[in-house]
Amino acid sequence: MAPVLDIQNLKKCFGKFIAVDTLSFQVEDGCFFSILGPSGCGKTTLLRMIAGFQTPTEGQLLIRGRDMHAVPPNRRPVNLVFQNLALFPMMNVRENIAFGLKRQKIAAAEIARRVDSMLERVHLPGYGDKDIAQLSGGQKQRVAIARSLVLEPSLLLLDEPLGALDLKLREQMKIELKKLQADVGTTFMYITHDQSEALVMSNRVAVMNHGRFEQIDTPRNLYSNPASRFVAGFVGETNILPVRVTSSAPLKVQTTFGLELYGTAVSQPQGDQLDLFIRPESIILDPADSIGDINLFSLTVRSILFDGSNTKLLATMEHSDFELTVALPQNQQFSHIGKGDTVKAGVHAGSCRCYPRG
Amino acid sequence: MIRTLPRQRGYTTAFRIYIILFYLFLFAPLVITCILAFNDSNFPSLPWKGFTLDWFLADGPQRIGLLHDSSNMRSIWVSVQTALWVSILSVVVGTMAAFLFEQEQFPGKQGLYFLALTPLVIPGVILGISLLLTANSLGIFFEDTLGLDIPFLRPSFWLVVFGQFSFIATFVLLVVSARLKKFDHSLEEAALNLGATRFEVIRFITLPFLRPALIGSGAVAFLMSFENFNTTLFLVGSETTLPVNLYLQVRDGSTPIINAVSFLLIVSTSTLAVINLIMTKHETSA
Amino acid sequence: MKNHLRLGLFIFLTPVLLWLLLLIIVPHIELLIMSLHGKNDTGDMVWTLANYRHFFTEEIYWYTFVRTALYAIIVTILTFLVTFPVAFYITKVVSPRLTGFLTILLLMPFWVSELVRVYGWMILLRESGVINHLLVSTGLLKVPVEMLYNDISMLMGLVYTSMLFMVVPLISSLESMDDSLIEAAHDLGASPTTIFLRIIIPYAAPGITSGAIVVFMLALGNYLTPKLMGGKNSLWFTEQIYNEFIASFNWNQGAAFGFLLLALSSILIWSGLKISRQHLGKALS
Ligand SMILES: Nc1ncnc2c1ncn2[C@@H]1O[C@H](COP(=O)(O)OP(=O)(O)O)[C@@H](O)[C@H]1O
Ligand SMILES: [Mg+2]
Numbered sequence: 030m031a032p033v034l035d036i037q038n039l040k041k042c043f044g045k046f047i048a049v050d051t052l053s054f055q056v057e058d059g060c061f062f063s064i065l066g067p068s069g070c071g072k073t074t075l076l077r078m079i080a081g082f083q084t085p086t087e088g089q090l091l092i093r094g095r096d097m098h099a100v101p102p103n104r105r106p107v108n109l110v111f112q113n114l115a116l117f118p119m120m121n122v123r124e125n126i127a128f129g130l131k132r133q134k135i136a137a138a139e140i141a142r143r144v145d146s147m148l149e150r151v152h153l154p155g156y157g158d159k160d161i162a163q164l165s166g167g168q169k170q171r172v173a174i175a176r177s178l179v180l181e182p183s184l185l186l187l188d189e190p191l192g193a194l195d196l197k198l199r200e201q202m203k204i205e206l207k208k209l210q211a212d213v214g215t216t217f218m219y220i221t222h223d224q225s226e227a228l229v230m231s232n233r234v235a236v237m238n239h240g241r242f243e244q245i246d247t248p249r250n251l252y253s254n255p256a257s258r259f260v261a262g263f264v265g266e267t268n269i270l271p272v273r274v275t276s277s278a279p280l281k282v283q284t285t286f287g288l289e290l291y292g293t294a295v296s297q298p299q300g301d302q303l304d305l306f307i308r309p310e311s312i313i314l315d316p317a318d319s320i321g322d323i324n325l326f327s328l329t330v331r332s333i334l335f336d337g338s339n340t341k342l343l344a345t346m347e348h349s350d351f352e353l354t355v356a357l358p359q360n361q362q363f364s365h366i367g368k369g370d371t372v373k374a375g376v377h378a379g380s381c382r383c384y385p386r387g
Numbered sequence: 388m389i390r391t392l393p394r395q396r397g398y399t400t401a402f403r404i405y406i407i408l409f410y411l412f413l414f415a416p417l418v419i420t421c422i423l424a425f426n427d428s429n430f431p432s433l434p435w436k437g438f439t440l441d442w443f444l445a446d447g448p449q450r451i452g453l454l455h456d457s458s459n460m461r462s463i464w465v466s467v468q469t470a471l472w473v474s475i476l477s478v479v480v481g482t483m484a485a486f487l488f489e490q491e492q493f494p495g496k497q498g499l500y501f502l503a504l505t506p507l508v509i510p511g512v513i514l515g516i517s518l519l520l521t522a523n524s525l526g527i528f529f530e531d532t533l534g535l536d537i538p539f540l541r542p543s544f545w546l547v548v549f550g551q552f553s554f555i556a557t558f559v560l561l562v563v564s565a566r567l568k569k570f571d572h573s574l575e576e577a578a579l580n581l582g583a584t585r586f587e588v589i590r591f592i593t594l595p596f597l598r599p600a601l602i603g604s605g606a607v608a609f610l611m612s613f614e615n616f617n618t619t620l621f622l623v624g625s626e627t628t629l630p631v632n633l634y635l636q637v638r639d640g641s642t643p644i645i646n647a648v649s650f651l652l653i654v655s656t657s658t659l660a661v662i663n664l665i666m667t668k669h670e671t672s673a
Numbered sequence: 674m675k676n677h678l679r680l681g682l683f684i685f686l687t688p689v690l691l692w693l694l695l696l697i698i699v700p701h702i703e704l705l706i707m708s709l710h711g712k713n714d715t716g717d718m719v720w721t722l723a724n725y726r727h728f729f730t731e732e733i734y735w736y737t738f739v740r741t742a743l744y745a746i747i748v749t750i751l752t753f754l755v756t757f758p759v760a761f762y763i764t765k766v767v768s769p770r771l772t773g774f775l776t777i778l779l780l781m782p783f784w785v786s787e788l789v790r791v792y793g794w795m796i797l798l799r800e801s802g803v804i805n806h807l808l809v810s811t812g813l814l815k816v817p818v819e820m821l822y823n824d825i826s827m828l829m830g831l832v833y834t835s836m837l838f839m840v841v842p843l844i845s846s847l848e849s850m851d852d853s854l855i856e857a858a859h860d861l862g863a864s865p866t867t868i869f870l871r872i873i874i875p876y877a878a879p880g881i882t883s884g885a886i887v888v889f890m891l892a893l894g895n896y897l898t899p900k901l902m903g904g905k906n907s908l909w910f911t912e913q914i915y916n917e918f919i920a921s922f923n924w925n926q927g928a929a930f931g932f933l934l935l936a937l938s939s940i941l942i943w944s945g946l947k948i949s950r951q952h953l954g955k956a957l958s
Contacts, residue, residue, distance in 0.1 A: 388868065389856075390765065406759060416792075416797055417790065419797055420793040423796060431796050432802060433803050433807070484688075484689045499693070503689065506697060508887075508890050508939075508942055510894025510935070512931070512934070513704070513894070513934060513935045516914065516927060517931065520700065520704055521699055524703060550696075552692075553692070586681075614787060614788070616786075621918060634788055634897065637791075637795070637901060638900075646796075649785075649792060649793070652789055657784065
């Protein structure tokens with residue numbers, strides 16, 4: 030069966046500016062597919078091309094194997110949840126959700142049934158007669174999604190729908206959205222600049238930068254095997270050290286303050302100036318002597334950033350002022366460490382990922 | 388249908404033709420009026436007989452240009468004076484009314500606000516005749532009881548000023564209130580907190596914030612007054628304003644002098660409008 | 674502090690009260706009183722309903738009254754029909770770079786005195802006017818025809834002079850409407866007609882109401898345009914008022930007519946606001 034969405038060499042220019050740069054990718058049926066990228070990288074533009082509100086400069090766009098060129102937005106089997114929601118202020122919740130169904134000339138009884146079951150689905154039973162202005166941010170959100178979902182599109186496009194919500198609500202909606210998607214089985218294409226949203230909800234994530242995809246992968250792979258310097262820096266927290274190559278097989282690098290470390294080259298190094306990326310949780314405190322294949326150094330604790338289960342150390346590396354963020358294991362094993370203490374630390378060569386200097 | 392939605396070619400073309408026709412409709416009378424002000428003919432009509440400035444400059448005996456036409460020149464001057472007074476009065480009272488309704492609390496506020504809005508929805512003719520009746524009754528009253536003759540209560544310059552002011556003040560009130568609504572009251576509170584008095588706050592914080600609205604509404608008030616006809620018609624005394632004077636001429640037949648006056652009006656109001664526009668743009672972007 | 678606040682209230686309240694009392698309330702009461710006075714058989718001023726009775730018994734008066742009201746409503750509807758596409762084009766269709774320019778161009782003519790604009794139409798339309806000259810000289814017409822001084826030219830003139838007051842509120846309400854509402858409706862499968870009737874018109878309703886109220890009021894109270902562009906039979910009620918005041922010098926009769934016009938305009942505006950569920954403050958701003 031053809032993928033829900035098949036995009037080939039899609040490009041969009043605004044004058045000289047290239048907003049979406051020759052993209053090709055597929056989205057499988059039933060997938061929760063996210064596009065993650067900084068603001069202004071072209072996410073909305075891409076989404077609006079899929080929805081049909083913008084015409085591609087070049088390239089092909091197929092939905093369920095059908096070429097969408099010259100198919101107007103209202104004939105495409107996709108629906109869009111707008112960045113600002115675009116709920117109709119002059120209609121109540123029920124009328125908003127029923128709007129698309131009415132256009133399909135579905136019988137009134139059937140419409141009422143489907144709207145009610147949709148309201149149930151998004152946990153808003155009995156809200157049908159409320160005005161849009163009476164709803165909270167999270168409820169508006171769910172009405173906007175329900176309004177599109179009730180039409181059973183092949184592909185539901187969501188443009189940063191959680192952007193306007195406060196943090197607490199956003200956490201809650203993340204989980205609800207993921208459940209909702211698993212429930213209805215509709216393919217979701219979700220846009221965000223918030224990495225945690227993308228990682229928590231998606232089956233697959235595409236990381237976008239300057240109109241191009243840097244990597245398309247599962248959230249887990251994205252985090253542990255970032256394919257580019259940009260991805261390594263954008264997804265998850267990380268320490269970045271400028272280094273110089275001293276030998277190439279096995280790869281050995283030296284920091285500006287003279288520490289020698291074994292590392293892993295992710296892409297073919299060009300020149301000998303690299304950036305070394307180390308995740309805070311890959312640093313092992315007080316490693317057992319039995320562990321081999323490990324870089325060893327000492328750390329002096331500068332401060333402890335207490336954040337419950339997410340507590341971290343800020344520590345300087347030996348003979349330098351270079352500050353490293355280190356995640357503390359949750360088992361209280363290191364709760365005795367205090368400011369000014371010096372501890373032994375190690376990191377596997379495989380966790381020292383080297384990328385060409387950006 | 389809109390920019391981002393696909394459109395049929397026919398729809399776009401038909402729409403564009405309509406818009407072009409509309410703008411033609413909009414400008415045809417003005418452009419023709421201006422052109423015929425320079426036609427070397429004794430009637431404001433075609434055929435074109437050549438270019439002339441006679442209708443502005445000639446001083447007789449066959450043709451008298453606008454500059455030497457004392458009746459029109461006098462009425463322009465009367466209109467300018469009227470408009471100046473009306474805009475000053477309207478801006479002052481309209482702004483006070485805006486402060487009153489936006490910042491003060493008092494019993495009957497809603498009712499008074501409603502009353503302050505009504506002048507804009509009362510036909511101008513009615514405002515004119517009711518003020519005429521009242522002034523006349525007052526005049527008779529003063530004459531009968533005190534033996535005083537108050538010229539101001541007969542159709543006159545000041546009666547016109549007050550008649551126009553009575554509804555133009557409402558316009559200023561609306562413009563200034565709209566701007567006052569956008570005012571961040573924490574600025575006022577901060578100033579009060581720093582020891583400013585209520586009137587210092589208004590003088591140094593609120594009025595500077597309102598400046599674009601005051602200038603803008605003042606300019607529009609000037610134009611509204613300058614071109615008012617309906618209310619003025621009933622209140623005007625021997626000093627006729629320009630619109631009334633023009634009306635009398637148009638009613639009794641037309642000469643290219645009317646075109647010359649119109650030309651000057653069109654040019655000067657457009658200039659004023661553009662200046663006003665640039666200034667408000669400048670103020671809001673600054 | 675309390676005293677200072679009261680002083681502020683007093684300073685703002687006094688001029689506003691003077692304005693509304695002396696220039697609005699008292700004159701309108703006087704208008705009502707005058708309309709209820711008339712000369713009796715011996716020539717003395719007495720309270721009477723004769724002025725109003727006169728209005729209802731003389732066919733020409735109430736005929737003109739009804740005619741004026743109907744025509745003012747027609748003018749309001751025509752003005753909406755003519756300007757709505759323009760407002761929509763400027764705000765939603767044309768490239769945003771042109772929006773500002775087209776708007777300025779649109780407002781420009783309305784800064785010019787109504788008299789000048791009417792005069793422009795007169796020299797275009799009349800028998801010796803520019804249009805006739807062009808039609809005859811191109812051979813499309815054999816002899817000039819009078820295009821001025823009839824109901825059509827009068828209606829056109831009224832629409833022309835009141836367009837501004839419709840198009841400005843339309844533009845501002847359409848401007849505040851997010852394009853995504855139209856896109857969402859389209860995305861959900863609505864036809865252009867549905868989008869227009871269910872989304873755009875309801876959204877622009879407040880703008881349409883305020884525009885309609887002002888246009889209606891201006892058309893009803895207009896004197897210049899019907900007088901200069903209408904024909905001998907194109908009677909307008911304001912002309913009756915003018916005749917009573919200036920020509921026949923019967924101010925009591927004129928006051929009664931004025932009061933009736935005021936009542937008519939107030940009732941229609943009030944019902945307009947009621948139907949569209951708005952109030953005056955919002956409609957005017
Ligand atoms: N209609 C347009 N005309 C010109 N430039 C545009 C237009 N729409 C978007 N852009 C530009 O394209 C880039 C990508 O925009 P967008 O897709 O909205 O980014 P994102 O949604 O990822 O924040 C931005 O730099 C933006 O300025
Ligand atoms: Mg975006």
